[in-house]
Amino acid sequence: MSAPAALQVTRADVCCVAAAEAWRGDGEIFASPMGVIPTIGARLARATFEPDLLLSDGEATFVTGTWAVGTPPVGAAEAGIAYRTVFDIAWAGKRHVMMGPVQIDRYGNANISAIGDFFRPTRQLLGVRGAPGNTVNHPTSYWLPRHTRRSFVAAVDVVCGVGYDRAAAAGPSARRFLELRRVVTNLAVLDFATPDHRMRLASVHPGVTVEEVVENTGFELVVEGEVPETPVPVEEKLRLIRVLDPHGARFREVPA
Amino acid sequence: MQVADKRMTAEQVVAELRSGMTIGIGGWGSRRKPMALVRAILRSDLRDLTVVSYGGPDVGLLCAAGKLKRLVYGFVSLDSIPLEPHFQAARQAGTLEVSEWDEGMLQWGLYAAGLRLPFLPTRAGLGSDVMRVNPDLRTVASPYPDGEEVLAVPALHLDAALVHLNRADAAGNAQFLGPDLYFDDLYCMAAERAYVSCERIVSTEELASAGLPTQRVPRWMVHGVVKAPNGAHFTSCAPDYERDEGFQREYVAAAKDPDLWAAFVADYLGGDEEYYQKAVARRPVEVAE
Structure with a gap:
């Protein structure tokens, strides 16, 4: 018998693992992903290196186990998480959300509300939702499946998720619990690990050049020395990603 | 002496409302919205309303009918369809005064009003x-x-609150049987007058059979109870029914075209609640995709 053929690694798989890594070290907190790849990432994190994470069914229940996106959970319900208790857990700081903004700037200010002038938007989106409260209360990461100059902008139209500069200007109560962990895109992983918390290029996905990321970013990125490559998923994680997403929903966000 | 009987009709609720009032609408997104009461407002001559809502199609329909002056919200969404087309159109036309808050602030404002802080x-x-x-x-x-x-x-003081729950008794004790109460009790507490529509009006004994933790909207918060079967349609009202996704898709498609919207209004909103429910029942059953 021959050895099983190695699974082919896609860009979407790299993104799933990069998203999962956002929750590394978080322990017993509510991992709250928005979008397909962040959802795969959170479940992957719990199934591999963060077993104590809490995950919800997207409705009002914390559930155990590992289950595929787009299907009902298979594990036991372990507690309720009705909407008002989402604010409890968020304001208590026991949560790490990964949101999907349409615009983000160099200090991590993020927009999910509207494009253009707030009072007469060219395109109304969801509204600020819980982004202001999330960002000033607990760790926040972001997922942008299309890294372009339209999404990585010099200034966002509506500051929903609060960035480091705006929090600092608003005072210690806004800054106290602000922690923007990482930004994952179809091209790269970025973070704010710089002295003044400007966005830094942390790694480029395999097959992507630093120049390509810089070219698609509408502000000056911090690029320090040799930028590493985003880790390629190991076989175990590749198999898990296929269990978590058997029908390839992730490719709607990042085409193969 | 008997405890007060608070049963009334949707029309009687609307008759107690006035143009210019601030009205809180319970539920969340496209989930357990008091749509029968919203439809009764659509049929009325009420206007210039300020609405406080975790917004869904309640907001969209009121925008489309020109009933709103101002909206207090954190988001407006149809859940399975992220963006609400009528709300989008009203925002992009600049015709709506808005207070867009963090959604946790909305809860806090309602709670402050309820506690008279x-x-x-x-x-x-x-x-x-x-x-x-x-x-x-x-x-x-x-x-x-x-x-x-x-x-x-x-504090977000409300002149009136409208919520839809699964069951209530004639005295106004109301019960949710689904996964989430949302903020319906806070809406009722924040309001001068709170009106509960429900799928079924049952005896107090029957309410208790599902367990006290489900009875989260007690009669001291409630001024009127309206029997409105299928009254959250097309939003979800679990476990009585799920969201009518096919109807919601039809609503969104119609909202994007003035002629289709005129036909939608004639087909579904051209009469009273019975007219609406009959038109909904007549829709062809969708074959699963």
């Missing part, structure tokens, strides 16, 4: 454009030696 403090909103686009919002310095200065969410 001027405000409740929170971090949510600090540093964001919520402070820029709502210049009336203020911060408050902690009176204790911690150096904190936080956002004072003003």
Whole structure:
């Protein structure tokens, strides 16, 4: 018998693992992903290196186990998480959300509300939702499946998720619990690990050049020395990603 | 003496409302919205309303009918379809006055009103454009030696609250049987007058059979009870029924075209609630995709 053929690694798989890594070290907190790849990432994190994470069914229940996106959970319900208790857990700081903004700037200010002038938007989106409260209360990461100059902008139209500069200007109560962990895109992983918390290029996905990321970013990125490559998923994680997403929903966000 | 019987019709509820009032609408997104009461407002001559809502198609329909002057919200969404087309159109036309808040602030404002407090403090909103686009919002310095200065969410006083629950008795004790109460009790507490529509009006004994934790809207919060079977349609009202996704798709498709919308209004909103429910029942059953 021959050895099983190695699974082919896609860009979407790299993104799933990069998203999962956002929750590394978080322990017993509510991992709250928005979008397909962040959802795969959170479940992957719990199934591999963060077993104590809490995950919800997207409705009002914390559930155990590992289950595929787009299907009902298979594990036991372990507690309720009705909407008002989402604010409890968020304001208590026991949560790490990964949101999907349409615009983000160099200090991590993020927009999910509207494009253009707030009072007469060219395109109304969801509204600020819980982004202001999330960002000033607990760790926040972001997922942008299309890294372009339209999404990585010099200034966002509506500051929903609060960035480091705006929090600092608003005072210690806004800054106290602000922690923007990482930004994952179809091209790269970025973070704010710089002295003044400007966005830094942390790694480029395999097959992507630093120049390509810089070219698609509408502000000056911090690029320090040799930028590493985003880790390629190991076989175990590749198999898990296929269990978590058997029908390839992730490719709607990042085409193969 | 008997406990007061609070049963009334949707038309009687609307007759107690006035143009210019501030009305809170319960539920969340496209979930357990008091749609029969909203449809009764659509049929009325009420206008210039201020609505407070975790917004869904309630907001969209009221926008489309020109009933709103101002909206207080954190988001407006149809859940399975992220963006609400009529709300989008109203925002993009600049015809709606808005207070767009962090959604946790909305809960806090309702709770403050219910507890007769001027405000409740929170971090949510600090540093964001919520402070820029709502210049009336203020911060408050902690009176204790911690150096904190936080956002004072003003009380959201409501003239009326409209919520839809699964069951209620004639006295106004109401019950949710689904996964989430949302903020319906806070809406009722924040309001001068709270009106509960429900799938079925049952005896107090039958309410208790599902367990006290489900009876979260007690009669001291409630002024009127309306029997409205399928009254949350097309939003979800679990476990009585799920969201009517096919109807919601039809609603969204119609909202994007003036002619289709005129036909939608004639087909579904051209008469009373019975007319609506009959038109819904006549729709062809969708074959699963």
